[in-house]
Amino acid sequence: MSEFDYKNFYEKVGNINGWDFSNIKSISEGVKWELYDEVIKRCKKTDILLDIGTGGGEKLLSIASSLFLLIGIDLSRRMVETASANLKKSKIVNVKFFQMASENLQFPTGMFDIVTSRHAPFSSNEIVKVLNTGGWFLTQQVSESDKCNLKEAFGRGQAHGKIDGELKEKYIHELKEAGFSKVQSFDYDAKEYFERPEDLIFLLTHTPIIPDFGEDKKDWELLKDFIENNKSDKGIQTNSKRFLIIAEK
Numbered sequence: 404m405s406e407f408d409y410k411n412f413y414e415k416v417g418n419i420n421g422w423d424f425s426n427i428k429s430i431s432e433g434v435k436w437e438l439y440d441e442v443i444k445r446c447k448k449t450d451i452l453l454d455i456g457t458g459g460g461e462k463l464l465s466i467a468s469s470l471f472l473l474i475g476i477d478l479s480r481r482m483v484e485t486a487s488a489n490l491k492k493s494k495i496v497n498v499k500f501f502q503m504a505s506e507n508l509q510f511p512t513g514m515f516d517i518v519t520s521r522h523a524p525f526s527s528n529e530i531v532k533v534l535n536t537g538g539w540f541l542t543q544q545v546s547e548s549d550k551c552n553l554k555e556a557f558g559r560g561q562a563h564g565k566i567d568g569e570l571k572e573k574y575i576h577e578l579k580e581a582g583f584s585k586v587q588s589f590d591y592d593a594k595e596y597f598e599r600p601e602d603l604i605f606l607l608t609h610t611p612i613i614p615d616f617g618e619d620k621k622d623w624e625l626l627k628d629f630i631e632n633n634k635s636d637k638g639i640q641t642n643s644k645r646f647l648i649i650a651e652k
Contacts, residue, residue, distance in 0.1 A: 425461045427602045431643055433593035438462075438543040438647065440520050443469050448516050450516035453533065455505045456523020460486030460498070467495045470517075474510075476503040477523075477550045508533050517541070527574070527581035531652060540583065544570060546590065548643035550612050553641050556629040557622070561611050571646045583650040590646045596638030600630055603639055 427538040439462050445500060446452065450470045454463045457475030459482060467473055474496065478485050486500040505520070508603045518530050520542040547569060554560030562570070571588055578586050597603045604626070606618040614648050616622055633640045 419485055421522060425459070425552075427605055427639070428598035429595055429602060430598075430637065431593045431595045433591060434643070435591040435593075436589065436647060438468050438519065438541060441647070441649065442517060442519055442541055447469050447542070448608045451514065452519065453508075454512070455514045455518065455530075457486055457500065458482050458521075460489050460500055462521065463498060464489060464495055467493075467498050471497065473498045474515075476505070476508075478504055479501070479604050485558045503589065505529065513646040520544075527577040527583075528580075531581040531583065534652050536652055540578070540648075540650045540652070542648050543645055544574070544622040544648075546571070546592075546646050548592070548642070549644040550641050551644075553629060556632075557613050557625050558599040560613050567644075568646075569652050571648070574648055578648065578650045583652055585651040587649045588646060590644070592642055592644040595641050596635065597641070600626075600639070603630070617637060 405426060429513065442452070443466055446469055448469070449527060451472045452463075452470050452474070454475040457463055457477050460475050463473050463475045463486075475486055477486065477500070480502055481501045483500050490498055505524055506526045506529060506566040508526075510533045512532055513535045515532050516535050516538050518534050518538070518540045520540075522543065522545055526544065534540060545561070546567055547565045549562075550560065551596050554563045571590075575588060597606070607613050607626075613622070630639050
């Protein structure tokens with residue numbers, strides 16, 4: 404595939420997928436948990452949940468029937484607009500979305516029974532403030548060694564060159580310092596296969612995996628080489644490394 408074709412993919416990818424990450428066609432092998440399944444195990448029908456970095460809200464809407472009220476926040480106006488549009492289409496009535504920064508949660512003290520954060524930064528002190536005593540905080544985050552072959556191919560990337568596990572230990576320390584009594588952590592490193600080049604391009608243009616992806620024309624040649632070198636019968640192969648922290652206040 405030529406460089407020109409890749410540039411056309413870049414222009415079209417927003418129209419193909421919009422801002423809805425659920426439209427990315429990929430499969431994973433070796434995933435040990437699903438964050439919101441873990442949430443459901445710990446919630447009651449009377450609970451109120453806050454989801455930090457909610458994105459397009461798809462995950463939150465999928466568990467709406469399990470709780471009394473769910474609130475999703477995101478720093479991105481575009482993501483909140485997408486989440487609100489998804490909410491309108493769903494006709495679900497117990498979910499609300501707001502644009503808000505995670506380091507300044509504008510909610511009453513102890514309002515929530517559960518707080519979640521999936522691949523989004525958070526403030527331990529803010530979470531402990533808005534969470535009820537006995538409440539749960541669950542976060543899934545991207546490990547430093549995630550997409551390692553992709554970062555090696557580009558010679559740069561999110562947390563490229565950092566020691567794997569540093570972010571997890573930092574968050575564990577901060578949560579304990581903030582006052583969480585029980586903090587557990589888990590890890591997995593799964594194989595991930597993207598079905599089409601545009602699925603991978605969508606990921607690169609909507610996440611910080613490769614900073615400023617596409618601004619240098621060399622990126623398209625690097626991407627072309629990466630795809631050629633990592634093609635398989637299952638798709639374009641990379642890895643998905645995640646850690647899960649479950650903390651009880």
